[in-house]
Amino acid sequence: MSSMLRSAMERGSIHGIRIALIAPVVTHLLFADDSIIFVKANVREAGVVRDILRRYEDASGQSINLEKTTISFSKGTKAFRKVGVLGVLGVREVDVQGKYLGLPTVIGQSKKALTNIIRDKLSKKLQGWRVLLFSKAGKETLIKAVAEAMPTYVMSVFKIPTTFCDELRSMVSTFWWGSDNGRRKMPWVAWSKMCKPKCRGGLGYRDFANFNKALLGKQAWRLMTNDTCLMARVLKGKYFGDRSFVDAELGHNPSYTWRIIWEAREVVMRGARRRIGDGWSTSVWWDPWIPKTQSRRIISPRLENDEDMKVAHLLREDGLGWDRQKVSSLFLPFEQERVYSIRISATKPVDGWCWDYEKDGEYSVRSAYKLFVDDGSGIEQSDFARDKWLWSRIWKMPVLPRIKVFFWQLCHDNLATKANIAKRLAGHDMDCPFCYNNMETCLHIFRDCGWVEGFWEGLGLDVSVDGGGERVREWVESTLKEMREEHCVEFMVGYWALWERRNKFIFEGVRGDLNGVFNRVKGLLGEMRADDDRELNLGEGSGSKAKTGEGRVVEEQGEDGGKEGEKQGWMRPREGAVKINVDAGFMEGMGMGFGVVCRDEHGVVLKVVAVQREETWEVKMAEAYAVLTGVKEAIDAGYKQVIFESDCLEVVTDLRTRRKGRSDIHLLYEDILSSCNIFEAVNFSFVSRRFNRVAHLLAHVTPWSLGRRVWIDDLPQHISDVSSSDLVLYN
Known part of the structure; x- marks a missing residue:
C-alpha cells in the first residue's frame, strides 16, 4: 500500500501534505494496523485512495474495517467537498482524530488530553494495589516495575508539565508511605532523597521531570545524528533550512513538537562531542570536540582572525596526524594532551557526533538521566566514597x-520512634515504652535501652553492638565494619525482629517476652540459610562453566577451532594460515608501543615488528590500534589467510561481532574491518596475556625509538628465546 500511495503521488494523482515549501510531501504514516493518509479534499483524490485500498485488499486478503475508519477535514473545507469525499470513501467524519499509536493526534495549549491518559491509568493501578498488604520492599518493586514505567511512552514524545510531574510524584509517594481513610500518612524522607541512587542513600526512584527531559533528549539526538529520517526532513524544511539542528533557532510561533525537541537539545549538548574524522565540519573554538574535559571545548585564548578555524587546519598536510607545532602554539598543555589522544582515521570520514557518557558513543536515556542526578548530588567525593560503602553493604546483604x-530508614534516623514523631507533632509523648527513663530515639531503643541488654546472648550469637558514634548512621557503619558477613546478617535480622516486637507492643498492646523474638530471628535465619543451600545445590547441578578474572572466560573456543586460554597457551594456526599476535604497551613519559609477531602453521616466526608512537591513548584504544598495526603488516607481507590474536578480550569480542557505535574506538574498528576485506579468510581470537609474551615484549622493546622496526631473519635473542618457549609449552 505504501508503494502504491507513493507512486500515486509521483504521478500527481494525490498531493499529500507539506508544512513548508522546502519540506518533503507526506502522503501517509503507517504503523502495524494504524494508518493515516493525507490527500486533498476533493472527489478525484478520494477516488484514487479508494481504488488503492481496494487493490490492497485484493492483493493481501485483508479487509479495511470501515466502522473504525474515520476522516477529518482541515478548517475552511467547503461543505459540498466534505459531502463528496464522504460519499466516495463511505466512512464517517470526526472533528479531530482521537488517537494514533495510543497518543492524541492534536495537542493544543491545554495538555489535559495527555495528562489524563497517564493520571487515569496510574490512579487505577494504585487504587487496586492499596487494598493489598504490601511491605515497603513490595511497594518499591511495584513502583519501579509498573508505576514509573507507565508514563514512559508519553514522556518519550511529549514534554509533561512540571505541575503534573509533581502530581505523579505525590501519587506515588502517597502509595509508598501509605494512607489511612483517605488521609496520607507522614512521609519520613523527602522524595528528592529517595530519588537518589541506592549507593548514595536513596531508593533509586525516578524524578519524573528529569526523566522526561532525558527521554526527549533521544528525539534531539536523532535529529543530530540522522538528518535523513522523515522527522528530521520535515522539521528541517520548516524551521532550520540549510543550517544544522545544533545551530537552529526556536523561531516565531513554533509548534509544540518543535519547541520540546529544540529545548531537549540542551540536554544532549551536556554530553555530546564531535567525533573527528576529516575535521572540516568542526570549529576549533566553538564546537565541543575535546574528550575528557568538562566543557569539551577549547578554553585557550583565541588569536585574531582565527575564529573560523576548523580542526582540519590542525592536521598535517597528509591529514593523517596532528601538526604538533600548530597545536602547541595554540593550546594550553593539558589541552594539547587531550588533542593528541584523538586518533585520526586514514579513511578520513566526515565528522559526526558521539555521546561521551556511553562506551559505544550512542545517546542513552540512562546516562543522560544520571547526569541530572549527579548534578543535584552536591556531595564531596570523600563523602560519596564513605556513603557508598555503607549503602552497598546494606543493599548487598543476603537478607529479606x-x-x-x-x-535504610534506620540509617536515615527516620523510623517512627516517639522522639521523631515529637519533632513533627509538638507535645507528643517521647518516653521509651520499655524503660521509661529516656527518650525513645533510634540509638536508644537499639543500643542503649536496657530491654536489648542480653538480647544477642539470649540468641547465642556472637554479635557486638557497642559501636561508637552519636548518629545512627555512624553507629551502624562502625558496627558493620567490625563484623563478618554472617554476623552482619544476624545483626540486621535481629534488629528488624526487635522493631517488629516494639510495634506490636505500641499498636496492639502485645508485650510478650524475648523468647518470641528469639524464635522469630532463628526461624528467619534458618529459612535464609536453607534458601542459600538450595541455590548452591542448583548451581552445582547446572553444569555451567565457571568464569574467572576480570570478565575473562578460562576456556574459550577460538575462531580457528582450537581452545585458547589459561591451560592451552599459544596454539599453531590451521594449515595455510598465518597467526599474528599483537599487543600494546605504555612507557611512562615517552608514549606507546605496539608489538606484532607473525608465525606460520609450524610456529616458525615469519616477521616481528615494533612500532612506537609519542601519543598516549586509552588502553582499549591502544589495544585496538595494535590489531590495526597487525592488519597493516599482514597486508604488507601479502598474507591471504590470517588469524589476529590479542589479549584484550573486549576488543576481540567487538571485532568478532562487528559491534556498531559512534565513539572514537568504533571509528578505529571500522578501519580494521574495512582493511580486512583484502584477505581471503580472517579471524580474531583471544589469548591469555601469559601466552602473548612475544608481542608483549615487542610492545615494550628498548631502546625506545619512535617509528617502525622490523626483524625478519635476525631476531633479537630475548625475542627468539620467548618465541621458542611458546612452542615448547605447546608441544
Whole structure:
C-alpha cells in the first residue's frame, strides 16, 4: 500500500501534505494496523485512495474495517467537498482524530488530553494495589516495575508539565508511605532523597521531570545524528533550512513538537562531542570536540582572525596526524594532551557526533538521566566514597528486601520512634515504652535501652553492638565494619525482629517476652540459610562453566577451532594460515608501543615488528590500534589467510561481532574491518596475556625509538628465546 500511495503521488494523482515549501510531501504514516493518509479534499483524490485500498485488499486478503475508519477535514473545507469525499470513501467524519499509536493526534495549549491518559491509568493501578498488604520492599518493586514505567511512552514524545510531574510524584509517594481513610500518612524522607541512587542513600526512584527531559533528549539526538529520517526532513524544511539542528533557532510561533525537541537539545549538548574524522565540519573554538574535559571545548585564548578555524587546519598536510607545532602554539598543555589522544582515521570520514557518557558513543536515556542526578548530588567525593560503602553493604546483604528497607530508614534516623514523631507533632509523648527513663530515639531503643541488654546472648550469637558514634548512621557503619558477613546478617535480622516486637507492643498492646523474638530471628535465619543451600545445590547441578578474572572466560573456543586460554597457551594456526599476535604497551613519559609477531602453521616466526608512537591513548584504544598495526603488516607481507590474536578480550569480542557505535574506538574498528576485506579468510581470537609474551615484549622493546622496526631473519635473542618457549609449552 505504501508503494502504491507513493507512486500515486509521483504521478500527481494525490498531493499529500507539506508544512513548508522546502519540506518533503507526506502522503501517509503507517504503523502495524494504524494508518493515516493525507490527500486533498476533493472527489478525484478520494477516488484514487479508494481504488488503492481496494487493490490492497485484493492483493493481501485483508479487509479495511470501515466502522473504525474515520476522516477529518482541515478548517475552511467547503461543505459540498466534505459531502463528496464522504460519499466516495463511505466512512464517517470526526472533528479531530482521537488517537494514533495510543497518543492524541492534536495537542493544543491545554495538555489535559495527555495528562489524563497517564493520571487515569496510574490512579487505577494504585487504587487496586492499596487494598493489598504490601511491605515497603513490595511497594518499591511495584513502583519501579509498573508505576514509573507507565508514563514512559508519553514522556518519550511529549514534554509533561512540571505541575503534573509533581502530581505523579505525590501519587506515588502517597502509595509508598501509605494512607489511612483517605488521609496520607507522614512521609519520613523527602522524595528528592529517595530519588537518589541506592549507593548514595536513596531508593533509586525516578524524578519524573528529569526523566522526561532525558527521554526527549533521544528525539534531539536523532535529529543530530540522522538528518535523513522523515522527522528530521520535515522539521528541517520548516524551521532550520540549510543550517544544522545544533545551530537552529526556536523561531516565531513554533509548534509544540518543535519547541520540546529544540529545548531537549540542551540536554544532549551536556554530553555530546564531535567525533573527528576529516575535521572540516568542526570549529576549533566553538564546537565541543575535546574528550575528557568538562566543557569539551577549547578554553585557550583565541588569536585574531582565527575564529573560523576548523580542526582540519590542525592536521598535517597528509591529514593523517596532528601538526604538533600548530597545536602547541595554540593550546594550553593539558589541552594539547587531550588533542593528541584523538586518533585520526586514514579513511578520513566526515565528522559526526558521539555521546561521551556511553562506551559505544550512542545517546542513552540512562546516562543522560544520571547526569541530572549527579548534578543535584552536591556531595564531596570523600563523602560519596564513605556513603557508598555503607549503602552497598546494606543493599548487598543476603537478607529479606523488607529488612534492607528497614535498615535504610534506620540509617536515615527516620523510623517512627516517639522522639521523631515529637519533632513533627509538638507535645507528643517521647518516653521509651520499655524503660521509661529516656527518650525513645533510634540509638536508644537499639543500643542503649536496657530491654536489648542480653538480647544477642539470649540468641547465642556472637554479635557486638557497642559501636561508637552519636548518629545512627555512624553507629551502624562502625558496627558493620567490625563484623563478618554472617554476623552482619544476624545483626540486621535481629534488629528488624526487635522493631517488629516494639510495634506490636505500641499498636496492639502485645508485650510478650524475648523468647518470641528469639524464635522469630532463628526461624528467619534458618529459612535464609536453607534458601542459600538450595541455590548452591542448583548451581552445582547446572553444569555451567565457571568464569574467572576480570570478565575473562578460562576456556574459550577460538575462531580457528582450537581452545585458547589459561591451560592451552599459544596454539599453531590451521594449515595455510598465518597467526599474528599483537599487543600494546605504555612507557611512562615517552608514549606507546605496539608489538606484532607473525608465525606460520609450524610456529616458525615469519616477521616481528615494533612500532612506537609519542601519543598516549586509552588502553582499549591502544589495544585496538595494535590489531590495526597487525592488519597493516599482514597486508604488507601479502598474507591471504590470517588469524589476529590479542589479549584484550573486549576488543576481540567487538571485532568478532562487528559491534556498531559512534565513539572514537568504533571509528578505529571500522578501519580494521574495512582493511580486512583484502584477505581471503580472517579471524580474531583471544589469548591469555601469559601466552602473548612475544608481542608483549615487542610492545615494550628498548631502546625506545619512535617509528617502525622490523626483524625478519635476525631476531633479537630475548625475542627468539620467548618465541621458542611458546612452542615448547605447546608441544
